[in-house]
Amino acid sequence: MPKLDSLIGYVSDDANGSAHLKDPEARLKGGRPCTGVTGTNGNDENDLETRGLCLLSLDGGGVRGLSTLYLLRALMLRLNDERKASKLEHKKPCDVFDLIGGTSTGGLIAIMLGRLEMDVDECIVAYKALMETVFEKRQNYLRVGFRGMIKPKFSSKQLEKAIKSVIECQQVPVDEPFHLKTEDEDSRKCRVFVCAQSKETGSLALLKNYRRKGDDPGEATIWQAALATSAAISFFDEIKIGDRTYIDGAMGANNPARQVQNEASKIWCEATGDLEPLVKCFISLGTGNGGINPISDKAYTFLTNSLTAMATDTKTTETEVLLRWRKYKDTRYFRFNVEQGLQKVGLAEYKEKGLMEVATKDYLENKELRVLNCVTNLRTKKYPPNREFCIEQARLQAQEDSRPQLRTRVVTGTEISELMDRANANLKKPAATVTHGDLINAYTDFHSILQAKLRQQPPATPKELTQIHDKLRSTCLRLSHSQKLTPAQRMTYVHEAEKFGKRAVETAIASQNNNRVVQMEFYLACAKAREIQLRSEDAQFECPTLDERNDARENISVAWVILRSVENLDMSVYDAMAKESIRQLGLNL
Structure with missing residues (x-):
């Protein structure tokens, strides 16, 4: 259920599997939620709440990446408002997230946030300017070349120029390598990768600003990495870096959440692959449900099919990742993606900036509790992860795994009926005798019924x-x-x-x-x-x-x-x- 108990008190399961309120006043007295396995020695330096991994995944989606930035801005604005009230310094995303991964549009944003260490508002200004520069004028109208090759709609030179302008505005040398060398990889502030596709093999390629053991970081500059993740078929030219040629990675990883969790596993728990005990907060940001609008010419049905496959892959990945993190949904795993309002915004329709802002704002107004839970999680982040933290969490998880586990049960129709009767009984008492705890317990039962009905077959x-x-x-x-x-x-x-x-x-x-x-x-x-x-x-x-x-x-x-x-x-x-x-x-x- 949503963590309404994080605002009111703690809800737990009794021996019979029934939810009940342990202490309605616990949260109001400053009780602390347990969102993962933590130590018991009173030292918070290796505690999940203060040192756990914060991961950020950014979908591709052309100009709709502006919606992604508005989503992130809402989270960071709320976080920094809370910090300001406590007289703490302002934080940028690179100060909060240990790993940021993005594809295409999301890759550009990941580079701006993590490699160039820009604040979200800076990113929004730069992103709007980049969109106008790149998408204002087409150089081709999806014409087929002499050898049957699709000519790109937009100028890759203009995109390169716009990206280099963003880099220079951050006082970074324009040809600086994407991989930032450091003597100690564990001390790296924020790791960033972007997804591209190798034209030679068709396989997914990750360009990184960090190096794992045995990795070759490659020779891409910042602007080359940005171009590689943005080289969408029919929109921009492919890019050659060294001996390899890249196009954007949207066809294989438009939602890069799977790649984010895989990279995090290889960096922080390569031996076990057991990532969940180390993750404090995993945020996945979409670019909105955009439909299939950008290509209408029937001669290019295969491109429309590619966009359809991309949208399907994005949703499939979302479902797959949610399945892995379902136990932590809206407590440690958060997916934000505008559901309505962006269906007619094509990948290059940069003039719809106002619509993207309004649609994202409307979406967030209906997700206030999820935003609050997410920000409450991020607020306790204090230290970057280190080797000692990973070892300690692995030890604690091993202890947890050794305990007898309760089998997850399917709620039967009879049990749903009993839950409904119990919840209604709490509410049908004389008005003067209905307590705060009665209402909380009724909410818990009703929400359990809703979740059961959403999962049941045949559907409710x-x-x-x-x-x-x-x-x-x-x-x-x-x-x-x-x-x-x-x-x-x-x-x-x-x-x-x-x-x-x-x-x-x-x-x-x-x-x-x-x-x-x-x-x-x-x-x-x-x-x-x-x-x-x-x-x-x-x-x-x-x-x-x-x-x-x-x-x-x-x-x-x-x-x-x-x-x-x-x-x-x-x-x-x-x-x-x-x-x-x-x-x-x-x-x-």
Whole structure:
């Protein structure tokens, strides 16, 4: 389940496999979450929380790499706001991440962040300028050359010039090697690799700024490495470095998360390959669900097929990596990728900068809890990993592995029914007797049911999913009234209520039941009213405008009127909710 317990308290499993609240006040008293195997001797120097690996994977996707940068900016902005409040110095991504890997667009960004040690805002400015320089003017319109070869659409010389300009602006010699020599590889601040494809063999090639034992770091300069990872077929020319020729690596590793975890294993746990005990935070950033828009000419169907294969490979890798890290989803492994709004943005459509920013912002507004969990993880990073840390974590993991392990069970239909009965029983108590712990336990049970239904075969019906999403919405909304919580924590629950409310509307639409859709829209409008009320009551939140209040009242009123037309519907509950929600808005009926 999402780590709502990280804001409230610790949830654990009892001997019967039932989730319960150990201490609702633990988090509020400064309790510390355990996100991995840690030492017990009180020394935090080899502790996973302070020295564990932080990994960053950056997808390819042409100009949509700007969305990747906006995602990373949101994480780093929140992290540095927290650090500023504690009077700590500002950190750049190269100060936080031990390994950054990228492909194509993601490779360019990886070089800027890790090798050139740029801040995210610097990257955004440089990236926008680079996009305009490179994609503003086509040199060919996908014409086929004399020998049947595809001519590149855009000028590789312009791309080279733009990349060199970025390097020079960072006061780095333009022909400096990508591999940065050091006497002690363990002391390297931030390792970076980019994915390209060897034209001679068709195999994936990693160009690195570091050297592993037995590795030949190669002779690429920074700008050559950037060109190699960017040399997308039909967009730019291939590039020759020494005796080898490269094109971009998107066809084999558009989502380089698999390569990031493989490289991390070879660097820090080559003997065992057991990476999980060493990783504190693994972040994978996508470029958005972009569809297959850039090529429409039927004469080049094979290129469209290549783009389709690239998109499929990206999703396949995402699923594969999530399967490996499923135990740590949203605690130590985080995948951020804009789901809606970028489908029509082609790989070279640089003029859609505004759309990319808005779509990414909308996506992040629905991922606030995940962003908070991710930043909370990153905040405790203190030291770079070293040999002693790797040895200590391997020892602790060996101890953990020697203990009897509980077998993962599939939740049966009968157990789902029991969980539902138990959760409902917690909520059906007289209102004055329902405790904060009752609500937390109900949330835990409802979320377990949701996860079970999402995995079950045959799949759950839209009606069933609507029901459980609405249960979670209602429970989160009730938690937003808990006096045990701070205003910020109450607001987090309101946002969760809105998130589940939106999902309930979506699944209700899929169920093709108009009455159910109106009910879910009414509940969602009431959740928005609660958000506006909290924003009105506490100065730390942005004060709602009168237009926002009026819009919220109109949404409630419209759904309320439509509900009155539904036959055999007891309106007493809806009438009470509507009146209370409009009161929360500070408006008259």
